[in-house]
Amino acid sequence: MKKRYDYVIVGGGSAxxxxxxxxxxxxxxxxxxxxxxxxxxxxxxxxxxxxxxxFPSGNPLYDWRYESDPEPFMGGRRVAHTRGKVLGGSSSINGMIFQRGNRGDYDKWATFAGMEDWDYAHCLPYFKRMETTLAGADAWRGGSGPLTLERGPATSPLFQAFFEATQQAGYAPTDDVNGYRQEGFAPFDHTTKNGSRMSASRSYLWPVKNRKNLDIATLAFVTNLRWDGNRVTGVDFVRGGRRKHSVEAGEVILCGGAFNTPQLLQLSGVGNPEVLAAAGVETRVDLPGVGENLQDHLEVYLQHESVQPVSIQPWLxxxxxxxIGAQWLFANTGVGASNHFEAGGFIRTNEEVQYPNLMFHFLPVAVRYDGTGGGHEHGYQVHIGPMNSDVRGHVRITSNDPKKHPSILFNYLSTERDRREWVEVVRAARHILSQPAFSPFDGGEISPGSAVQTDEEIIDWIAKDAETALHPSCSAKMGTDEMSVVDPNSMRVHGTEGLRVADASVFPSITNGNIYAPVMMVAERAxxxxxxxxxxAPENPPTYRAKAGMPLYPEGDPRNDAWDAKSEIPSAAAIVGEPR
Known part of the structure; x- marks a missing residue:
């Protein structure tokens, strides 16, 4: 390791x-x-x-094991947050689902002060640059990037029943939720190749780790930024838990994610003076937005028992x-070679939203994310939750000890709109799972069960049972307003020199899907x-917008004949009915 580098990147995770x-x-x-x-x-x-x-979730060898403060609208529960404690970060232990989000997410970003060049047209070429989409490159998808994307086969009887049920429920299929049209249901892209995970580390670092100008140090815990006035000149870090080191830098780039990035900024004197003073830290740069605007996706599992032996439940x-391990180790095949999140889709839960605000992940098994709860012979489930919640939280240090986790509060279920959308979400999912296509398999709802019916009962169940979808973001947002932290045209932290941020914390608002893909796009652009x-150069191929009454497929595609191209895809509320 040298004494000085042009760039010191704090965090060897996704970004x-x-x-x-x-x-x-x-x-x-x-x-x-x-x-x-x-x-x-x-x-x-x-x-x-x-x-x-x-298996890595909750394991201290792989997981930083963050948890929220007691959530006031969830009965004071602390919600566990798995974060990757390994090179590749959370991309080394996540569900491998690759979702860009909707065009509308990035056009919304462009409405924030200073964010005009972060619209869909400007972001699309960076999505394409990072991808090798094995399903085929086109105007919307890339074909020669570092990140290999396979598409789930989703051919088992339960997946086929799911696709049929969504159409019976009134929803359209789509070819690619990351392409022309997100709204609808389809096999999902996932970050795997030949039966193995393709993490950010494996995709981006492994091929170049022998470059003479690149050093990678693991077990290197950064404790503070080094300063000369308002210029960051390097970092202090602890190696292997004991030895203290310092390194000088022309630029320091924080890539610690939505928890660690604001924590390190605050520990180094960048943030709200009141928060810093309470933790015994002297203010160097007054930036009240550091740690604020925290957003996430909350989710529940709607589970059914299967009366036919067609799920992967017995493999648990x-x-x-x-x-399973031997079959994967020697042949990269079998049950171990899939993440099993092979399909799902996006819908709108009510007519007020312009683009999908609900994502489904369908699984041919009924089990919690940590592997518990599989006490039945066969089952299936959908992971569901609102994608564009108006709930906001914070990340704030409570101590000047860098090893102490900060206070993390999401305020889940704290707004009327969020609670209303949750009721719509559950009713929409139940509507799909009750369609005739599932009749040969359906052995009854396991969770939440028939006792949960009214709006109040649904919200109570969510408060007791929901988990995070592990998409924390937006806690050091880009922009130029008084609560912004990062300049969107340079990624510099406002009021500083030599300090930049590029990770999920810079999102001004959360995207409507898994956030790994947008994190990688931000990193590529940064x-x-x-x-x-x-x-x-920006690219602007046509994309489907339900509210505009556009065809379901690009103009001239014969599949449009199967649907009324002049009508909109109905929202869940229009199909299922308004909440009671």
């Missing part, structure tokens, strides 16, 4: 891996990645076997684990902004 690859492509630029977790060893099946995704039995490269 940090992409930035390290792109910035070190210039052989005249020196780059250091400091990752507080350990290496993502090639021999570790809990990282690289897709079906093993449930512990005595089968050695066989790399050009930081390096001073010519930005990719």
């Amino acid at each position: 940090g891996s992409a930035l390290a690859n792109r910035l070190s492509a210039d052989s005249n630029t020196s780059v250091l990645v400091l990752e507080a977790g350990r290496a993502d060893f090639k021999i570790d099946p809990l990282i690289h076997m897709p079906a093993a995704l449930m 039995k512990k005595w089968k684990a050695p066989y 790399a050009d902004l930081i390096a001073g490269n010519t930005m990719l």
Whole structure:
């Protein structure tokens, strides 16, 4: 390790891996990645076997094990938040689902002060640059990027019943939820290749780790930023839990995510003076937005028992684990080679929203994310929750000890709109799962069960049973208003020099799907902004907008004949009925 680098990247997770690859492509630029977790060893099946995704959650070897403060609208429950404690960050332990979000998410970003160049047209070329979409490149999808994307086969009887049921319920299919039309149901893209996880580390760092101008240090916990006036000149860090080190930097780029980035900023004196003073930290830069605007997706599992032996439930039995592991290890096939989140879709729950605000993940098994709750022979479930909640929370340090987790509060279920959408979400999901296509399989609803029917009962169940979908974001948002933290045209932290941020914390608002894809897009775009490269030219192919009455497929596609191209796809509320 050198004493000075042009760029020091704090965090070797999703965004940090992409930035390290792109910035070190210039052989005249020196780059250091400091990752507080350990290496993502090639021999570790809990990282690289897709079906093993449930095992790292809660395991201190893989998970930082954050949790929220007692949530006031959820009976004071603390909600656990798994975050990757390994090179590749959460991309090394997540569900591998790849969802860009809707065009409307980025056009909404462009309405925030200073964010005009973050609309869909400007973001699309960076999505395409990072992708190798094995289903085929086109005007909307990339075909030669570092990140390989396979599409779930979703061919089992339960997946086929799910697709048929969605159409029986009045919803359209789509070819690609990341392409021309998001609204509808389809097999999902996932970050796997030949039966193995393709994390950000494996996709971006592994191929370039031998570059002479790139150093990667694991077990390197950054404790503070080093300053000269308002310029950041380097970082202090602890290696292996004991030895203290410092390194100088031309630029420091924070890629710690929605929790660690605002925490490190606050520990270093950047934030709300009242929050800093309460934690015993002297204010260096008054930025009240640091740690505010925190957003996430909450989700529940709507589970049914299956009367036919067509689910993957029996494979959860512990005595089968050695066989699954051996089959994957020696042939990269079998149950272990899939994340099993192979299909789902997006709908609008009411006529007020302009684009989908509900995502479905369908699974041919009834089990919680941590692997518990599978006491029945066969089952299936959907993961559901509102995508564009108006709930807002915060991340605030309570101590000047960098090893102490900050106060994290999401305020789940705290607004009337959020609670209303939750009722719509559950009723829409029940409507789909009650369609004739599931009749040969349906052994009854396991969770929440028939006792939960009224609006109040639904909200009570969510408050007691919901989990995070693990999409924390927006806690150091881009923009130019008084609560913004990061300049969207340079990724610099306002009021500082030599300090930038590029991770999920810079989102001004959360996107309507899993956030890994937009995090990687932000990193790709940030790399050009930081390096001073010519930005990719905006692209603006047509995309489906239900409110505009556009065809379901691009103009001239014969599949439009199967649907009334002049009518809108109905919302869930129009099909199911308004909440009671």
